[in-house]
Amino acid sequence: MAKTIDHVKEGVKAAWPICLGYFPIGLSLGVLAQKGGLSPWQVGLMSILVFAGGSQFIAVAMLGSGASIPAIVTTTFMVNLRHLLMSSALAVHFPGISRRFLALFAYGVTDESFAVNMVRFNRGGWDRRSALTLNQAGNLTWFVSTVAGVYVGQFIPSGTLGIDYALTGMFICLLVFQLRGPIFAATALLAAVCSVVAYLWLPGNAYVIVASSVAATAGFMLKRSLRRRGVRP
Amino acid sequence: MSATDYLLLVVCMGVVTYLPRMLPLVTFSRRKFPAWFVEWLELIPPAILSALIAPTLFAQAAPRMFVLGKVELLAALPTLAFALKTRSLAGTVVVGMLCYWGVHYLG
Numbered sequence: 117m118a119k120t121i122d123h124v125k126e127g128v129k130a131a132w133p134i135c136l137g138y139f140p141i142g143l144s145l146g147v148l149a150q151k152g153g154l155s156p157w158q159v160g161l162m163s164i165l166v167f168a169g170g171s172q173f174i175a176v177a178m179l180g181s182g183a184s185i186p187a188i189v190t191t192t193f194m195v196n197l198r199h200l201l202m203s204s205a206l207a208v209h210f211p212g213i214s215r216r217f218l219a220l221f222a223y224g225v226t227d228e229s230f231a232v233n234m235v236r237f238n239r240g241g242w243d244r245r246s247a248l249t250l251n252q253a254g255n256l257t258w259f260v261s262t263v264a265g266v267y268v269g270q271f272i273p274s275g276t277l278g279i280d281y282a283l284t285g286m287f288i289c290l291l292v293f294q295l296r297g298p299i300f301a302a303t304a305l306l307a308a309v310c311s312v313v314a315y316l317w318l319p320g321n322a323y324v325i326v327a328s329s330v331a332a333t334a335g336f337m338l339k340r341s342l343r344r345r346g347v348r349p
Numbered sequence: 350m351s352a353t354d355y356l357l358l359v360v361c362m363g364v365v366t367y368l369p370r371m372l373p374l375v376t377f378s379r380r381k382f383p384a385w386f387v388e389w390l391e392l393i394p395p396a397i398l399s400a401l402i403a404p405t406l407f408a409q410a411a412p413r414m415f416v417l418g419k420v421e422l423l424a425a426l427p428t429l430a431f432a433l434k435t436r437s438l439a440g441t442v443v444v445g446m447l448c449y450w451g452v453h454y455l456g
Contacts (some may be wrong), residue, residue: 165363207377278450285445
C-alpha cells in the first residue's frame, strides 16, 4: 500500500508543469464560457465529461455563434481524432493490464499528459499508477480552473488583458507542436489557404472539416510521391 | 439552448472524445491500423489547427470577407515567434493575450 502512495506522489510531482499550464487556459475558458452565457454547472459538466481543452474552446465559440449540436459534436470528434494515435502509442507501455484500468486511464489522455507520460515511460521506471495519477491531476486542475473562470469572469470586463485571444494563442502553440517536418508544415499551410477559401464559400463551420481533410489528404499524397521518387521527406 | 439540449451536447461530445482515447488502448494488442491510415491521421492535427486559426487571422465574420492586417494577425506574428522559440503552451497563451491587448488598445 505504501508503494501505491509513493507512485501517486511521483505522479503528482510530474504533473506540476501540466497543472500550471492548464490553470490560465482553464480560467480563460471559464471566462469565455461565462461571457457566452454558460453557467458554472454547465462548464463543470463539460470539463468532466469531455476534458479536452481545444474542443471545449471550440464548443463555446460555436455555441456563441449558434451552431447546431451535430456540427459541434462532429467538430469535437474531428479535433480529438488525434488521440487515436496517442492512445495507440501509449498502449505499448500497458502489456497485460486489465481493460478496466485502461478504460479509466484512457479518460485522461490529453496532448500534455501523453507527452509527459511517453517521456517518463521511455526513460523507464514509470509506474502505471503514477501515469494515472498524472492524468487525474490534470483533470482536477482543469475542472477547478474552468469553473473558477466562470466566477472570476463576472468581474473581468470584456477585452481585459486580451483574454479573447487565449484561444488563438493556444492554437498557435499547439500548431507549432505539430509541425514536426516539412510535410507537416506544407499540410498546415495548405489547410490555412483551403480554410479561408472554404470559410468564404461554405456555410457554417464546414470549413474546418473540409479544409483539414483536403490538406491532410494532399499532404499524404505529397509524402507518398516524394517517397516513390526516393526523396526522404 | 435548453438544459436538456446542453446535456445531450456534452454527453455526445464526451462519447466522441472518449472513444478515440479508449479504443486503441484496449484493442491495440489484437489489431493495428494500416500504415497508410496512420500516416494520414498524423497530418490531421496540424491541418485542423491551421484550418481553425486561419479565418480568425485572415477573414471577417459578417459578411464573410478576406481581410489583411487584422489585429488578430498582427498579434499572431510575435505569438508564433514566441511559440517557435520557447515551445511553452502557457507562456504562448499569455504572450498572445498581451500582444493582442497591446495592439488592440495601445496601437
